Amino acid sequence: MLDLxxxxxxxxxxxxxxxxxxxxxxxxxxxxxxxxxxGDAVTMRRVCARATERGVRIGAQVSYRxxxxxxxxxxxxxxxxxxxxxxxxxxxxxxxGTVQYVKPxxxxxxxxxxxxxxxxxVVDAARAAGDLPVMALPGGRLLEFAADAGLxxxxxxxxxRGYTAAGTLVPRSEPGALLPDTDAVVERAVRLARDGVxxxxxxxxxxxxxxxxxxxxxxxxxxxxxxxxxEALESEPADPSS
Amino acid sequence: MLDLxxxxxxxxxxxxxxxxxxxxxxxxxxxxxxxxxxGDAVTMRRVCARATERGVRIGAQVSYRxxxxxxxxxxxxxxxxxxxxxxxxxxxxxxxGTVQYVKPxxxxxxxxxxxxxxxxxVVDAARAAGDLPVMALPGGRLLEFAADAGLxxxxxxxxxRGYTAAGTLVPRSEPGALLPDTDAVVERAVRLARDGVxxxxxxxxxxxxxxxxxxxxxxxxxxxxxxxxxEALESEPADPSS
Amino acid sequence: MLDLxxxxxxxxxxxxxxxxxxxxxxxxxxxxxxxxxxGDAVTMRRVCARATERGVRIGAQVSYRxxxxxxxxxxxxxxxxxxxxxxxxxxxxxxxGTVQYVKPxxxxxxxxxxxxxxxxxVVDAARAAGDLPVMALPGGRLLEFAADAGLxxxxxxxxxRGYTAAGTLVPRSEPGALLPDTDAVVERAVRLARDGVxxxxxxxxxxxxxxxxxxxxxxxxxxxxxxxxxEALESEPADPSS
Amino acid sequence: MLDLxxxxxxxxxxxxxxxxxxxxxxxxxxxxxxxxxxGDAVTMRRVCARATERGVRIGAQVSYRxxxxxxxxxxxxxxxxxxxxxxxxxxxxxxxGTVQYVKPxxxxxxxxxxxxxxxxxVVDAARAAGDLPVMALPGGRLLEFAADAGLxxxxxxxxxRGYTAAGTLVPRSEPGALLPDTDAVVERAVRLARDGVxxxxxxxxxxxxxxxxxxxxxxxxxxxxxxxxxEALESEPADPSS
Numbered sequence: 001m002l003d004l005x006x007x008x009x010x011x012x013x014x015x016x017x018x019x020x021x022x023x024x025x026x027x028x029x030x031x032x033x034x035x036x037x038x039g040d041a042v043t044m045r046r047v048c049a050r051a052t053e054r055g056v057r058i059g060a061q062v063s064y065r066x067x068x069x070x071x072x073x074x075x076x077x078x079x080x081x082x083x084x085x086x087x088x089x090x091x092x093x094x095x096x097g098t099v100q101y102v103k104p105x106x107x108x109x110x111x112x113x114x115x116x117x118x119x120x121x122v123v124d125a126a127r128a129a130g131d132l133p134v135m136a137l138p139g140g141r142l143l144e145f146a147a148d149a150g151l152x153x154x155x156x157x158x159x160x161r162g163y164t165a166a167g168t169l170v171p172r173s174e175p176g177a178l179l180p181d182t183d184a185v186v187e188r189a190v191r192l193a194r195d196g197v198x199x200x201x202x203x204x205x206x207x208x209x210x211x212x213x214x215x216x217x218x219x220x221x222x223x224x225x226x227x228x229x230x231e232a233l234e235s236e237p238a239d240p241s242s
Numbered sequence: 243m244l245d246l247x248x249x250x251x252x253x254x255x256x257x258x259x260x261x262x263x264x265x266x267x268x269x270x271x272x273x274x275x276x277x278x279x280x281g282d283a284v285t286m287r288r289v290c291a292r293a294t295e296r297g298v299r300i301g302a303q304v305s306y307r308x309x310x311x312x313x314x315x316x317x318x319x320x321x322x323x324x325x326x327x328x329x330x331x332x333x334x335x336x337x338x339g340t341v342q343y344v345k346p347x348x349x350x351x352x353x354x355x356x357x358x359x360x361x362x363x364v365v366d367a368a369r370a371a372g373d374l375p376v377m378a379l380p381g382g383r384l385l386e387f388a389a390d391a392g393l394x395x396x397x398x399x400x401x402x403r404g405y406t407a408a409g410t411l412v413p414r415s416e417p418g419a420l421l422p423d424t425d426a427v428v429e430r431a432v433r434l435a436r437d438g439v440x441x442x443x444x445x446x447x448x449x450x451x452x453x454x455x456x457x458x459x460x461x462x463x464x465x466x467x468x469x470x471x472x473e474a475l476e477s478e479p480a481d482p483s484s
Numbered sequence: 485m486l487d488l489x490x491x492x493x494x495x496x497x498x499x500x501x502x503x504x505x506x507x508x509x510x511x512x513x514x515x516x517x518x519x520x521x522x523g524d525a526v527t528m529r530r531v532c533a534r535a536t537e538r539g540v541r542i543g544a545q546v547s548y549r550x551x552x553x554x555x556x557x558x559x560x561x562x563x564x565x566x567x568x569x570x571x572x573x574x575x576x577x578x579x580x581g582t583v584q585y586v587k588p589x590x591x592x593x594x595x596x597x598x599x600x601x602x603x604x605x606v607v608d609a610a611r612a613a614g615d616l617p618v619m620a621l622p623g624g625r626l627l628e629f630a631a632d633a634g635l636x637x638x639x640x641x642x643x644x645r646g647y648t649a650a651g652t653l654v655p656r657s658e659p660g661a662l663l664p665d666t667d668a669v670v671e672r673a674v675r676l677a678r679d680g681v682x683x684x685x686x687x688x689x690x691x692x693x694x695x696x697x698x699x700x701x702x703x704x705x706x707x708x709x710x711x712x713x714x715e716a717l718e719s720e721p722a723d724p725s726s
Numbered sequence: 727m728l729d730l731x732x733x734x735x736x737x738x739x740x741x742x743x744x745x746x747x748x749x750x751x752x753x754x755x756x757x758x759x760x761x762x763x764x765g766d767a768v769t770m771r772r773v774c775a776r777a778t779e780r781g782v783r784i785g786a787q788v789s790y791r792x793x794x795x796x797x798x799x800x801x802x803x804x805x806x807x808x809x810x811x812x813x814x815x816x817x818x819x820x821x822x823g824t825v826q827y828v829k830p831x832x833x834x835x836x837x838x839x840x841x842x843x844x845x846x847x848v849v850d851a852a853r854a855a856g857d858l859p860v861m862a863l864p865g866g867r868l869l870e871f872a873a874d875a876g877l878x879x880x881x882x883x884x885x886x887r888g889y890t891a892a893g894t895l896v897p898r899s900e901p902g903a904l905l906p907d908t909d910a911v912v913e914r915a916v917r918l919a920r921d922g923v924x925x926x927x928x929x930x931x932x933x934x935x936x937x938x939x940x941x942x943x944x945x946x947x948x949x950x951x952x953x954x955x956x957e958a959l960e961s962e963p964a965d966p967s968s
Contacts, residue, residue, distance in 0.1 A: 014522070014554035015499030038498070040552060041326035067551075068524060068791050069803065070498035075792075076800035076833070084283035087337040095333025095371065107802070129337065256764070256796035257741030280740070282794060307552050308559075309793075310766060312740035316560035318591070319553065349560070525810035568767035575821025579813040579855065613821065 001233050002193040003212040005029035005135070005156065006226065007061055007105070009047040010038040010218070020047050023217040026230045029057040031103045031135075034089035037063035037071025041092075048097035058097045059135060060090045062125075063105040071106035079121035086125035090132070101154055102126050103135040104142070113140030123149050138209045139167070157192055157210035159229055160185050160222070165200045167208060176201040182228050189213055189229040193236060243475050244435040245454040247271035247377070247398065248468065249303055249347070251289040252280040252460070262289050265459040268472045271299040273345045273377075276331035279305035279313025283334075290339030300339045301377060302332045304367075305347040313348035321363035328367035332374070343396055344368050345377040346384070355382030365391050380451045381409070399434055399452035401471055402427050402464070407442045409450060418443040424470050431455055431471040435478060485717050486677040487696040489513035489619070489640065490710065491545055491589070493531040494522040494702070504531050507701040510714045513541040515587045515619075518573035521547035521555025525576075532581030542581045543619060544574045546609075547589040555590035563605035570609035574616070585638055586610050587619040588626070597624030607633050622693045623651070641676055641694035643713055644669050644706070649684045651692060660685040666712050673697055673713040677720060727959050728919040729938040731755035731861070731882065732952065733787055733831070735773040736764040736944070746773050749943040752956045755783040757829045757861075760815035763789035763797025767818075774823035784823045785861060786816045788851075789831040797832035805847035812851035816858070827880055828852050829861040830868070839866030849875050864935045865893070883918055883936035885955055886911050886948070891926045893934060902927040908954050915939055915955040919962060 004027045010017040017038065024030065030051045033039030039061075051058050063071035065085060077085075086102070093099050104112055104122055112119040119141040126132045126146065133152035136142045143153045160179050162170035170177045179185050191197050198208045215226040246269045252259040259280065266272065272293045275281030281303075293300050305313035307327060319327075328344070335341050346354055346364055354361040361383040368374045368388065375394035378384045385395045402421045404412035412419045421427050433439050440450045457468040488511045494501040501522065508514065514535045517523030523545075535542050547555035549569060561569075570586070577583050588596055588606060596603040603625040610616045610630065617636035620626045627637045644663050646654035654661045663669050675681050676697065681689045699710040730753045736743040743764065750756065756777045759765030765787075777784050789797035791811060803811075812828070819825050830838055830848055838845040845867040852858045852872065859878035862868045869879045886905050888896035896903045905911050917923050918939065923931045941952040 012496075012499060013552045014556075015496060015501060017499060035330065040323075041330040042323050045326045045329065065794050066801075068497045069801075069807075072498075073804075074800075074802040075795075077795065078799075081282075081284050081795075084287045087287065088277065088283040088334045091337025092330045092334040094336065095329040254738075254741060255794045256798075257738060257743060259741060310549050310739045311559075311561065311565075314740075315562075316558075317550075317553075318558040320557075323553075519814065524807075525814040526807050529810045529813065565766075565768050568771045571771065571821040572761065572767040572818045576814045576818040578820065579817025 001028070001236075002189070002210070003028050003154075004215055004226070004230060004233070005031055005059070005103075005212045006215045006217045007031045007033065008051075008217070009033045009043045011043055012038050012040050012067065018217050019220075019223050021050070022223045023215075023226065024050050024054055024056055026223075026226045027056060027215060029059055029101070029212060031059045031061035031105075032093055033061050033105070034063070034093050036065045036085065036089055037067065037069075037105055044093060045096045048093070052097050057100045058093070059101040059103050060086075060093045060099050060132075061103050061105045062086045062089045062108070062122075064108050071108065074107045074111055077118075079117045079124070082118055082121040083124045083128070086122060087128055090125070090129045099129075099132065101133040101135050102129070109136065112142040113137060116141055116145075119145050123151065126151055135212060154211045155209045156212045156214045157198065157208050158214050159189050160216060160225060162201045163198050163206060163208070165202050165204045165206060167200075167206050170201055182225050185225045186228050186232045190232050190236060193233055243270070243478075244431070244452070245270050245396075246457055246468070246472060246475070247273055247301070247345075247454045248457045248459045249273045249275065250293075250459075251275045251285045253285055254280050254282050254309065260459050261462075261465050263292070264465045265457075265468065266292050266296055266298055268465075268468045269298060269457060271301055271343070271454060273301045273303035273347075274335055275303050275347070276305070276335050278307045278327065278331055279309065279311075279347055286335060287338045290335070294339050299342045300335070301343040301345050302335045302341050302374075303345050303347045304328045304331045304350070304364075306350050313350065316349045316353055319360075321359045321366070324360055324363040325366045325370070328364060329370055332367070332371045341371075341374065343375040343377050344371070351378065354384040355379060358383055358387075361387050365393065368393055377454060396453045397451045398454045398456045399440065399450050400456050401431055402458060402467060405440050405442045405448060405450070407444050407446045407448060409440075409442075409448050412443055424467050427467045428470050428474045432474050432478060435475055485512070485720075486673070486694070487512050487541075487638075488699055488710070488714060488717070489515055489543070489587075489696045490699045490701045491515045491517065492535075492701075493517045493527045495527055496522050496524050496551065502701050503704075503707050505534070506707045507699075507710065508534050508538055508540055510707075510710045511540060511699060513543055513585075513696060515543045515545035515589075516577055517545050517589070518547070518577050520549045520569065520573055521551065521553075521589055528577060529580045532577070536581050541584045542577070543585040543587050544577045544583050544616075545587050545589045546570045546573045546592070546606075548592050555592065558591045558595055561602075563601045563608070566602055566605040567608045567612070570606060571612055574609070574613045583613075583616065585617040585619050586613070593620065596626040597621060600625055600629075603629050607635065610635055619696060638695045639693045640696045640698045641682065641692050642698050643673050644700060644709060647682050647684045647690060647692070649686050649688045649690060651684075651690050654685055666709050669709045670712050670716045674716050674720060677717055727754070727962075728915070728936070729754050729783075729880075730941055730952070730956060730959070731757055731785070731829075731938045732941045732943045733757045733759065734777075734943070735759045735769045737769055738764050738766050738793065744943050745946075745949050747776070748949045749941075749952065750776050750780055750782055752949075752952045753782060753941060755785055755827070755938060757785045757787035757831075758819055759787050759831070760789070760819050762791045762811065762815055763793065763795075763831055770819060771822045774819070778823050783826045784819070785827040785829050786812075786819045786825050786858075787829050787831045788812045788815045788834070788848075790834050797834065800833045800837055803844075805843045805850070808844055808847040809850045809854070812848060813854055816851065816855045825855075825858065827859040827861050828855070835862065838868040839863060842867055842871075845871050849877065852877055861938060880937045881935045882938045882940045883924065883934050884940050885915050886942060886951060888927045889924050889932060889934070891928050891930045891932060893924075893926075893932050896927055908951050911951045912954050912958045916958050916962060919959055
């Protein structure tokens with residue numbers, strides 16, 4: 001089955017956010033927050049224990065140091081600091097389970113598509129952490145540099161976001177940025193898993209590399225979508241070529 | 243030679259504190275701050291790299307989550323949270339080097355002498371972190387519970403603090419809390435290393451278990467004391483019994 | 485009408501908590517979090533603007549510096565620091581509205597019932613902030629010292645907590661700690677407003693000084709209770725003696 | 727005498743930084759850190775008390791929320807949040823003394839030279855804080871927008887930085903970025919105070935608007951320079967035109 005990933009452990013202290021227990025019954029890869037944009041130690045430990053029980057892969061969802069902004073604002077941190085801070089986060093998470101990949105969060109995720117120094121800093125951290133695979137959007141600097149460095153790359157697609165005919169995401173400010181309903185989300189997942197194809201907002205079919213499909217889980221509706229995707233993929237006949 | 247330990251990496255961001263480079267030439271064990279009372283990722287990484295080069299053992303100097311108070315104020319944190327936060331700190335430090343022991347810092351150091359729930363929480367963390375040895379003051383709950391749990395215990399003595407005839411530290415508010423000069427500090431170290439004996443403030447000799455001697459390094463004078471202790475111990479004839 | 489207060493602005497960054505808009509339609513006094521246990525600047529500003537529009541009094545809900553623990557853990561901070569930190573919080577809140585009282589939050593609220601040094605530190609801050617009134621539980625050190633210092637004291641009672649015959653709160657670990665349903669909460673509020681009386685868990689009537697009634701609002705049910713209390717108090721005939 | 731300003735209260739918790747007491751004997755305006763890049767409440771209170779005693783003006787040195795980076799990294803915070811966070815900082819500082827101006831710190835200082843949305847956000851905060859004057863580099867967006875909004879602007883020059891013939895600062899990576907010695911710093915201050923002129927790195931004289939001269943004080947040498955500047959300006963004959 002196509003790998004399904006979601007962001008987990010994104011509460012902090014008194015404040016819950018993601019429905020971690022529900023998502024751990026759905027996903028096959030958990031992007032666990034590591035304390036820099038969200039994720040306290042108790043939550044990280046609990047989520048990792050449950051992920052391990054269920055055979056869900058654990059990834060380090062690493063971020064700029066920005067709790068107040070949830071890691072959603074670009075921070076012009078120097079590469080040496082960024083590398084050390086990512087290593088710190090990965091190490092902290094490893095206290096709770098076996099970390100199998102690194103995925104940047106929020107503004108860092110977006111920055112490393114084009115910001116070469118920060119992309120290299122993430123790659124340096126992944127290498128220093130024992131050649132961890134890197135999960136990110138295909139087509140950006142991060143996966144390019146990761147591949148150059150000999151790291152395994154995990155390209156992801158989004159289950160509920162609109163794509164342009166050029167294969168980029170429709171900006172959130174434009175119509176079609178989000179798929180309209182659960183049926184559309186499920187169809188997206190099935191087409192991608194079966195044919196490696198995404199239907200863009202203009203109706204054209206684009207071929208997208210997707211080693212994993214990103215599900216959202218921060219609303220009850222999003223959890224419902226995620227569950228529907230999981231059920232649809234499980235009922236698909238196995239890929240005859242695999 | 244008697245093991246010499248000191249607190250390192252206790253700066254944070256723009257603020258330096260400990261003279262890490264000087265101390266790494268003196269000590270044989272480095273208690274590295276892990277980000278909860280001090281210690282940013284860049285400093286932790288640099289200190290661990292240098293410690294590893296020089297064969298200095300790395301210990302996790304773990305703390306309450308209290309940067310603003312430098313971990314010096316008692317915090318009534320529940321044991322589950324404390325255990326998870328210590329695991330987080332140890333894990334983060336392991337990103338930078340091989341961690342060989344755990345030593346509580348500041349108010350936590352003092353609390354676990356008598357606070358049973360927090361002492362057990364530290365032991366739980368040391369066990370979950372792969373049965374790490376625990377460094378602390380002899381005679382308190384922490385080392386007692388650690389020994390009960392089958393962990394290696396590292397009892398430490400202080401190079402520059404006055405001791406009462408009962409073997410406890412002279413409170414900082416009383417006369418004799420600090421040894422008066424470098425000569426006294428060196429004599430303390432030599433007597434302890436050679437004879438296992440400390441001379442108390444009243445002149446009596448007390449027998450103290452000391453697997454490691456704690457040096458301070460947060461002032462230029464303290465670094466000078468530390469260096470003098472190191473030189474004196476190195477010029478001692480080797481213990482014939484060992 | 486009896487003053488009704490509730491804790492507001494207790495989200496932080498991406499994490500909402502209290503239903504601020506609903507509560508601002510119900511309460512007459514808003515205890516606004518000031519950033520030390522919760523409360524980011526945007527939320528504080530929005531809540532104060534809305535409170536001011538509606539004529540709701542603004543109080544500074546001041547806390548230990550402990551975001552990760554939501555200010556719910558005792559912190560052994562020295563009085564000088566506590567006073568300065570409370571002044572800082574009150575000052576920050578004043579940027580957004582007219583602050584009419586100070587109310588300690590969480591573990592600080594509980595500590596100053598008996599911890600004399602911290603109680604005095606809160607009073608020192610309230611005086612230095614321009615003789616602000618202090619809201620707290622009656623019978624503790626804080627209100628005693630506040631009264632001694634010539635400050636206005638605001639004694640509060642709880643709308644949904646069980647009371648012992650001695651006038652103290654039933655501990656949360658015991659039966660009767662929380663009133664069972666909305667009817668009981670409303671009856672509590674009405675008896676208190678009309679007669680100055682609370683019915684204890686053993687059925688006895690106790691006379692309680694209550695200048696304000698504390699409502700909770702961190703669950704949908706709690707908001708419902710709060711609204712029912714407000715409606716019941718508004719439909720009461722005005723107190724003939726006032 | 728020409729107004730002399732310096733950054734103060736830039737320690738945090740256990741970590742001192744600026745030599746606040748020495749500088750308060752030298753400057754006429756103190757840019758007090760407000761807790762977002764540095765500055766704990768105890769230090770802020772102490773510095774403000776001493777500044778008030780000596781008749782030193784207090785300004786709010788406001789910053790991005792970035793303690794770990796000392797506010798030196800650009801943060802892409804949205805204007806609404808930036809305005810609220812500046813108001814928060816100014817309000818907190820007002821708890822300790824009368825705030826007479828706002829001066830952005832570090833990366834925010836540099837950003838608002840050209841970043842229009844953030845420059846407007848600072849102006850919005852200064853207006854909402856009661857039309858506070860704004861101190862900044864002349865020629866940037868911030869002072870332009872501040873003037874447009876009817877705020878008093880305080881243009882500053884730097885006592886120890888090299889200027890290009892175009893009136894901009896020589897970048898720190900280039901030769902001439904810092905004046906070579908105390909004599910050069912004193913000469914700079916005297917020429918500026920007497921003639922309104924700065925000698926650029928190429929020897930040309932440029933006319934610079936300077937309502938205040940910024941001194942640094944984070945090294946012993948810098949404090950020495952600052953003291954020499956103060957003495958030189960005091961021994962100048964008073965400007966006959968003023």
